């Protein structure tokens with residue numbers, strides 16, 4: 689067992705971990721391989737990390753798979769990523785289902801192909817009664833787009849006279865986000881060395897503990913996850929108050 693895995697306090701596990709899975713392209717290029725090779729390897733890491741979360745008793749895992757800005761990439765890479773996503777849902781859903789994983793996709797799926805939307809719908813439907821781990825996959829997700837969508841929905845309710853402007857509060861906005869069923873993330877991990885949020889869960893991460901690593905996503909494993917959780921367990925979460 690790894691050093692950090694041994695050090696973890698099982699009573700203080702984060703309920704919800706969010707991950708920016710970054711560095712697939714650089715991982716592949718370092719090996720003289722095309723970027724898509726890195727994305728393919730990244731899918732293997734997802735499998736590993738899902739299993740690690742189940743093992744560690746983490747209840748929710750939200751992973752950033754494709755951002756609203758990732759459409760800017762070359763068409764070939766975008767198409768390759770979409771193919772990988774469909775393949776993931778089609779090939780892995782049965783096994784994830786057996787392991788008690790509930791799959792949910794957050795983001796604007798309307799913009800995806802029919803094929804992708806059908807694969808997602810099948811995976812969500814098949815796993816909807818599972819409760820061991822919630823695996824939330826952010827696809828065509830952007831934090832700003834999510835908030836714009838929430839504002840429009842609330843504006844419509846105001847227009848219809850169902851909501852008064854003064855009644856709008858945190859909770860009402862949270863209820864219009866893709867993540868309405870989930871508690872806010874406790875810990876956000878970004879691999880690949882960049883220290884930014886890149887439009888991920890900008891509302892929900894308000895009080896998350898942030899943890900960054902140089903490790904590229906394809907090299908991330910249960911020991912790196914344990915290292916992040918160990919760091920989390922040693923933070924003092926004050927939420928604006930004073931030391932407990």
Ligand code: IPE
Pocket residue numbers: 709710711712713714715727753754755758769880
């Ligand atoms: C994966 O890493 C993130 C996705 C958008 C799928 P990248 O593709 O951003 O890899 P780097 O950052 O270029 O190395």
Ligand code: IPE
Pocket residue numbers: 708709710752753754755758882884886
């Ligand atoms: C964030 O990574 C998006 C995903 C992991 C899906 P990017 O590689 O797109 O972010 P930037 O461009 O470095 O900010």
Ligand code: MG
Pocket residue numbers: 710711880
């Ligand atoms: Mg990147």
